[in-house]
């Protein structure tokens with residue numbers, strides 16, 4: 719079972735709560751996804767004023783583990799203050815730490831991210847940092863005390879899927895004991911399965927479900943893809959190779975034999 723900061727989590731899918739056509743669709747999609755963790759943007763929702771309380775009520779009704787996030791923060795100070803507000807609102811030390819460094823790509827400011835992670839961990843937070851696939855950045859985050867690292871697949875909302883599988887595989891190999899979560903940029907259930915087939919512990923997504931023609935059906939499809947990808951990883955995928963190999967090497971011998979391998 720997935721363990722994050724010592725807590726058992728039943729599902730390897732984490733889902734966001736933004737951009738749905740209505741609150742009812744959001745709730746139905748989250749339920750259909752089978753997600754174990756819900757992420758919510760504290761800054762955006764508290765800025766919403768009157769809508770805030772009813773939004774939190776909808777979120778609480780879902781009965782899932784909440785991972786508040788610092789989406790929209792652009793500085794260390796903003797991110798730290800937002801995390802402190804989240805801890806008060808939700809009574810959790812968990813925080814998905816986002817510090818945006820560029821408005822076009824929403825690429826994380828990884829320098830500010832490491833600094834903010836360090837401050838928050840010293841203050842007792844359990845940090846889920848949203849980062850790029852850079853090995854050195856991941857190392858700094860782990861050194862600061864992050865037990866979870868969340869590299870992007872592609873820019874938030876881009877739906878491109880995994881753009882750089884090589885560096886993501888490198889992270890998996892370097893950090894076998896750290897929970898790795900692909901966060902952002904997934905557009906199709908096959909992208910989520912791909913992340914799981916790379917050995918990632920979980921995926922986090924939002925836009926591809928919220929913006930689908932039928933968000934509820936798409937949420938279900940993502941849930942199934944995550945489960946399938948994880949099963950494939952556990953089953954042991956055959957490594958790809960550059961040469962052909964006949965599936966039935968010896969006529970009349972349909973089953974594998976050591977001598978034919």
Ligand SMILES: CC(=O)[C@@H](O)[C@H](O)COP(=O)(O)O
Pocket residue numbers: 733734735757787789814848873874875876877901902903904922923924925926
């Ligand atoms: C919801 C969240 O926390 C973000 O990191 C992000 O929105 C997820 O990315 P996608 O919307 O691309 O799935």
